Amino acid sequence: xxxxxxxECAGGVTAAEGFTAGGVYxxxxxTKKDIAIVRSSxxxxxxxxxxxxxxxxAPLLVDKIQLKKSNVCSAVVINSGNANACTGEHGLNxxxxxxxxxxxxxxxxxxxxxxxxxxxIGQYLPMENIVNGINDLSTKLCKEGNKDAAEAIMTTDxxxxxxxxxxxxxxxxxxxxxxxKGSGMIAPNMATMLxxxxxxxxxxxxxxxxxxxxxxGHSFNRITVDGDMSTNDMLLVLANGLxxxxxxxxxxxxxxxxxxxxxxxxxxxxxxxxxxxxxATKFVEILVNGARTEDEAAQAARSVxxxxxxxTALHGADANWGRILCAVGYSGIxxxxxxxxIGFNDLPVLKPNYEIVLDEEKAKAVLSRENIxxxxxxxxxxxxxxFWTCDLTKEYIHINASYRS
Amino acid sequence: xxxxxxxECAGGVTAAEGFTAGGVYxxxxxTKKDIAIVRSSxxxxxxxxxxxxxxxxAPLLVDKIQLKKSNVCSAVVINSGNANACTGEHGLNxxxxxxxxxxxxxxxxxxxxxxxxxxxIGQYLPMENIVNGINDLSTKLCKEGNKDAAEAIMTTDxxxxxxxxxxxxxxxxxxxxxxxKGSGMIAPNMATMLxxxxxxxxxxxxxxxxxxxxxxGHSFNRITVDGDMSTNDMLLVLANGLxxxxxxxxxxxxxxxxxxxxxxxxxxxxxxxxxxxxxATKFVEILVNGARTEDEAAQAARSVxxxxxxxTALHGADANWGRILCAVGYSGIxxxxxxxxIGFNDLPVLKPNYEIVLDEEKAKAVLSRENIxxxxxxxxxxxxxxFWTCDLTKEYIHINASYRS
Numbered sequence: 001x002x003x004x005x006x007x008e009c010a011g012g013v014t015a016a017e018g019f020t021a022g023g024v025y026x027x028x029x030x031t032k033k034d035i036a037i038v039r040s041s042x043x044x045x046x047x048x049x050x051x052x053x054x055x056x057x058a059p060l061l062v063d064k065i066q067l068k069k070s071n072v073c074s075a076v077v078i079n080s081g082n083a084n085a086c087t088g089e090h091g092l093n094x095x096x097x098x099x100x101x102x103x104x105x106x107x108x109x110x111x112x113x114x115x116x117x118x119x120x121i122g123q124y125l126p127m128e129n130i131v132n133g134i135n136d137l138s139t140k141l142c143k144e145g146n147k148d149a150a151e152a153i154m155t156t157d158x159x160x161x162x163x164x165x166x167x168x169x170x171x172x173x174x175x176x177x178x179x180x181k182g183s184g185m186i187a188p189n190m191a192t193m194l195x196x197x198x199x200x201x202x203x204x205x206x207x208x209x210x211x212x213x214x215x216x217g218h219s220f221n222r223i224t225v226d227g228d229m230s231t232n233d234m235l236l237v238l239a240n241g242l243x244x245x246x247x248x249x250x251x252x253x254x255x256x257x258x259x260x261x262x263x264x265x266x267x268x269x270x271x272x273x274x275x276x277x278x279x280a281t282k283f284v285e286i287l288v289n290g291a292r293t294e295d296e297a298a299q300a301a302r303s304v305x306x307x308x309x310x311x312t313a314l315h316g317a318d319a320n321w322g323r324i325l326c327a328v329g330y331s332g333i334x335x336x337x338x339x340x341x342i343g344f345n346d347l348p349v350l351k352p353n354y355e356i357v358l359d360e361e362k363a364k365a366v367l368s369r370e371n372i373x374x375x376x377x378x379x380x381x382x383x384x385x386x387f388w389t390c391d392l393t394k395e396y397i398h399i400n401a402s403y404r405s
Numbered sequence: 406x407x408x409x410x411x412x413e414c415a416g417g418v419t420a421a422e423g424f425t426a427g428g429v430y431x432x433x434x435x436t437k438k439d440i441a442i443v444r445s446s447x448x449x450x451x452x453x454x455x456x457x458x459x460x461x462x463a464p465l466l467v468d469k470i471q472l473k474k475s476n477v478c479s480a481v482v483i484n485s486g487n488a489n490a491c492t493g494e495h496g497l498n499x500x501x502x503x504x505x506x507x508x509x510x511x512x513x514x515x516x517x518x519x520x521x522x523x524x525x526i527g528q529y530l531p532m533e534n535i536v537n538g539i540n541d542l543s544t545k546l547c548k549e550g551n552k553d554a555a556e557a558i559m560t561t562d563x564x565x566x567x568x569x570x571x572x573x574x575x576x577x578x579x580x581x582x583x584x585x586k587g588s589g590m591i592a593p594n595m596a597t598m599l600x601x602x603x604x605x606x607x608x609x610x611x612x613x614x615x616x617x618x619x620x621x622g623h624s625f626n627r628i629t630v631d632g633d634m635s636t637n638d639m640l641l642v643l644a645n646g647l648x649x650x651x652x653x654x655x656x657x658x659x660x661x662x663x664x665x666x667x668x669x670x671x672x673x674x675x676x677x678x679x680x681x682x683x684x685a686t687k688f689v690e691i692l693v694n695g696a697r698t699e700d701e702a703a704q705a706a707r708s709v710x711x712x713x714x715x716x717t718a719l720h721g722a723d724a725n726w727g728r729i730l731c732a733v734g735y736s737g738i739x740x741x742x743x744x745x746x747i748g749f750n751d752l753p754v755l756k757p758n759y760e761i762v763l764d765e766e767k768a769k770a771v772l773s774r775e776n777i778x779x780x781x782x783x784x785x786x787x788x789x790x791x792f793w794t795c796d797l798t799k800e801y802i803h804i805n806a807s808y809r810s
Contacts, residue, residue, distance in 0.1 A: 053731060053735045054740060054742060055730050085727065120727065231727075231731050312806045313805065313806065315802065316805070320526075322488075322636075326636050334459070337460040350527075392802060396717070396802075397798055397799045400718065401717045
């Protein structure tokens with residue numbers, strides 16, 4: 001199954017059958033919307049991936065317990081402006097209160113509600129505002145609430161991030177849609193990155209978790225803004241089965257189709273996060289090919305994508321291919337530098353045996369664009385991987401030197 | 406043996422008996438001095454450590470061959486402004502020409518000359534200028550040439566970096582002195598960092614290499630500016646024996662004294678590099694204690710020292726301890742975040758069980774200083790490690806967005 005933009009549809013996290021959402025301002029941030037709820041009319045099979053950071057925020061600890069108690073979920077409540085991280089017992093109680101408040105307001109069993117937070121670390125949530133916000137918002141959830149929800153989960157994001165797509169599976173039509181936030185503290189293996197994806201597909205819990213793991217590996221684990229991995233990252237997928245397809249099992253053609261669709265949505269959301277990197281002016285794809293394995297290609301691409309020196313050079317439209325080769329050099333993979341070729345978009349810059357074919361004027365023009373593809377061919381195999389990032393700018397420093405204030 | 410600043414002496418790389426040096430402009434850079442030579446009147450035992458980058462510059466390839474051929478060295482020739490990296494066969498020939506030219510001019514066997522380069526990657530050296538420069542400089546080497554040499558190896562460095570110290574070993578007085586350069590592309594495991602250290606100690610080749618490995622692990626491998634590891638890093642130590650002490654052997658008290666002195670000089674030079682980080686306004690020490698092992702302490706400290714978010718917060722004098730704990734969290738070591746305490750200089754900020762004792766006003770005052778110590782106590786053992794870095798500023802972006810031009 002080839003997927004393309006023609007299969008995209010509107011609606012983000014509420015595009016799939018049976019999902020509603022909303023987002024309002026409740027008083028955590030100064031003025032922007034700061035609390036969102038996503039609701040499924042039917043209890044949905046749920047799968048999640050969470051930060052690998054040893055410092056884990058309270059909502060993630062709660063969700064891991066929820067996932068053990070129940071593999072269905074009917075609502076997710078999310079706040080921005082405060083991460084509820086490094087808040088100890090107090091923070092845990094607050095997260096449970098968010099769950100209980102939403103469960104009461106939406107008339108749901110408590111174990112069917114999950115919770116998520118993003119924002120400043122080490123401060124307690126303003127619980128009175130949040131409880132009022134949840135109660136208020138619970139009466140306003142609707143099919144058109146996707147946009148408000150996507151806005152309410154933003155922190156330093158410049159734009160909201162939504163994507164949905166539709167595909168046919170046998171005689172059913174399945175929709176997969178989602179929203180994400182993330183802009184700084186973005187590194188492979190999840191970052192201060194939240195994503196919520198919904199689908200009306202019928203799928204077994206094991207197949208959903210497996211599909212998520214695969215698709216996540218090719219999307220959110222392939223972006224980096226600043227190499228900082230946060231305490232709050234999570235990605236949840238809810239599948240409520242309302243498309244009434246035959247329940248998808250692992251190791252079937254239907255499963256592969258579902259993974260493709262999920263990956264399509266996740267990659268699209270992940271790229272939006274890289275494009276919206278704090279202070280970024282350019283979207284950068286690092287494409288490593290000619291590698292012996294996909295893992296090695298990804299390892300080399302990650303090293304280049306994380307290099308401050310590469311990212312400042314791209315910011316300055318400086319065709320400094322030496323920094324790129326240098327970053328591959330310390331990535332830890334084994335390769336022969338003399339065999340490497342490098343290009344920007346379709347402009348070759350370095351050919352094997354250090355043959356420099358750089359045309360400074362043309363390179364400057366290519367690197368002045370908003371979308372840059374850095375192509376690195378290792379010429380030692382046929383595997384490839386892509387990583388997405390952005391340039392590093394003075395605005396990144398400006399944003400992060402004063403984030404709390 | 407306790408070492409302190411009272412044992413420091415003037416003279417940098419020529420402080421030890423029998424060493425001369427010099428630095429001149431030869432036409433690689435626009436106007437600044439760009440070529441240096443360090444000379445020993447007596448062939449000196451030599452030990453070196455080199456970049457771990459897979460992309461290795463031509464001079465390092467040459468020096469590794471020289472080290473195999475001969476374990477004594479009488480001169481090192483160093484240029485700035487051009488790294489002679491990613492230059493293939495052509496670059497290798499150029500590096501050998503530098504060696505041969507210096508050997509001829511100084512009347513030395515070719516295998517006793519080593520070569521080093523730093524600067525832009527992927528461009529050929531202007532060999533006519535360099536050959537003329539070496540011939541010119543060879544007639545000017547002197548005891549007072551240390552300052553010119555230290556200036557001639559600078560690239561984006563704001564100040565030159567020299568240190569020397571003297572200690573008594575039995576009835577001899579031994580001097581260890583050196584110079585270094587480095588400012589950007591600085592990461593643990595060596596960076597675009599050159600350091601040349603000389604001593605008049607008599608020491609066996611094995612003991613010198615062993616001492617260097619130990620001292621380097623506690624100095625240059627404990628600094629980071631931007632996490633980028635370069636193609637050209639090298640650290641050489643020359644020991645010519647003119648102090649006429651009994652030859653130092655490994656596993657002796659004299660060896661321990663020598664290691665201490667070498668470490669003193671290397672740490673001092675390493676700290677100067679961190680302080681001179683590109684665009685830096687602050688010098689930052691990350692001190693992790695209460696760790697189970699020194700390796701774990703260093704691993705946690707490295708993660709904090711490499712975090713763009715921590716370094717921008719310190720730039721903004723923002724006591725964002727959450728980012729610090731977060732960076733320890735993704736360092737890969739095992740620890741309980743609830744047991745951690747954090748402080749800035751002597752001001753406690755976070756105590757165990759997430760007890761926040763942050764006084765924003767006092768913290769702002771402390772973090773506005775030029776010297777900041779970030780103290781992180783893991784409360785799980787008695788090992789500690791220090792890492793040195795600097796803040797991340799808009800000036801870093803400015804410098805690196807346009808380095809080649």
